[in-house]
Amino acid sequence: MKPEDLEKLVTLEMPFGKYKGRVIADLPGNYLNWFAREGFPKGEIGRLLALMQEIDHNGLKGLLAPLRRKG
Template sequence: MDDQQKSLIKLAHTKMPFGKYEGKYLIDLPEYYLVWIHNNRLPNGQLGEQLKLVYELKLNGLEELIRNIKKQYPKPFS
């Protein structure tokens, strides 16, 4: 398994660490919130990159890919 696959598995299991949606999986964040955070306060680092990817996936109707990964790989990689 390559690094890209591992990062998608990790994304599928990452939860929002703060704010109104704290504890929700990133892929389950509402689209309007992702648009707002993308336009106003995208965090730096890995979380920012993950939110940017979730934004793009939702924008293109591909969030089921991440949900399927979460089902197929129930435990994330460290």
């Protein structure tokens, strides 16, 4: 993980699928867990989805709040 990845989670929108246009940090846990079971996409988006799933799974979404206020 790179420090700027956390910033991307609160700014980058999901580029496809059911939640297209929603910021990655706002994706529901069950959707992130589905990717964890079925496989994350390749590339940066998959890496960020995996990171967000880990954050959500461990109950750490609150850590992203200061980054939201910053932007």
